[in-house]
Amino acid sequence: MTVYAGPVFDMAARQFEVIADHLSIPMDERERILMPKRAITVSCPIHRDDGSIAVFEGYRVQHHLTLGPTKGGTRFAPGVDIGEVAALAIWMSWKCALVGLPYGGAKGGVRVDPRSISIRELEGLSRRYMQEMIPFVGPHTDVMAPDMGTNEQVMAWFMDTYSMYQGRTVPEIVTGKPVSSGGTLGRREATGRGVAHLARRVMSDLGIAAGGATAVVQGFGNVGSHAALELHNSGIKVIAVSDHTDALYDRNGLDIPALARHAATHGGIAGYSSELHYDPAAILTLPCDVLVPAAIERVIDAHIAENLKCHVLAEGANGPTTPEADLVLGKRQQEIFVIPDILCNSGGVVVSYFEWVQDLQQLFWEEEEVVRREYQTLDRAFDQMVSRAKKDRIPHRTAAMAIGVEKVRAGKITRGLFP
């Protein structure tokens, strides 16, 4: 029993067991690789607009420090807990190693519905959370980034708070900042762009032409909206989209740029069209070429996996597919090409790494350079995953995670056990 016990951590642990068995990692080595190095829980008190005081619980989990600083997003969501944050930190570790970044994984979270508090309260909470984390983070210790419920503005408040305590501007403490505060061009779009790039690549390998192809996207936040825009701009019809407010379906293809403008103004897709309303629960099983889950974990269970009607499953979210669903998808490999989350959404951390490098060097790149390097990094990891899956006759997720776990393990073995 650990403090992390819960459905999301259990899922990460079960996935690791599959990889550890595949790699024949000795039992006494497994815990050292899987269990997080540090977990921090903080109380964040803020003044509410009505003059009262409210306290929110915050977390940060740093999975391993073997290959460099830890790196990972910060999630503001009502259901977040230490187990979910730990699982997300572990996935970040395999992801960073898979794409060759000199980081361990980390993740943070605050148990709050960011839509239920005012902008002033959100700023107070963001600043207090960062202030509480100052003893545990740093540009060479742990670098934060956005995740669900946080955005560029929250990153700017994090960076400003840290910098005020240091007495100098430290842009390299967080990534995903606004470009005007030391962010990089291409970070806002990076995750969705990477999802779409890999989906297009698989479509081309499968002989599916963009013209006439269809896509369905669950979640219309940073990842989902940019993935949908990129797919739409490639000539693919995005026929259905959902978020926490509504689901929309149009067999002729939705006007994604107009929907993105609506969502940016109204905080969601609700109110865009009552005629196009669709059952949110049914969106994942619509027939389509590309399905992009880009919202929350564990939305594809075994039952949904049986009923998926896509050719490419491009996992924009972290952990959208349960281990039970993976067993089903393992039997449907000829019908559905899975691009697993740790590869599919890694464009975000890849471009975050570029942002960190640019901030450290105070030398900034053109957007074309950022995108070119992002695609090059994703393509290299994709090739490695596919050839490993073929060689070992294993599913893509197992192959991607095996590459990541192997690199972390190799780092631990060569450094040895201190003292």
Ligand code: NAD
């Ligand atoms: P976000 O907060 O910008 O957007 C989340 C979206 O999901 C919103 O549109 C919200 O309405 C929707 N949503 C929430 N619950 C839903 C539900 N039950 N059904 C349908 N839609 C729902 O968050 P984001 O940054 O886009 O992150 C989405 C996912 O992608 C998360 O799993 C996150 O960990 C992962 N991710 C994000 C990044 C990044 O760069 N932001 C990078 C890698 C992975």
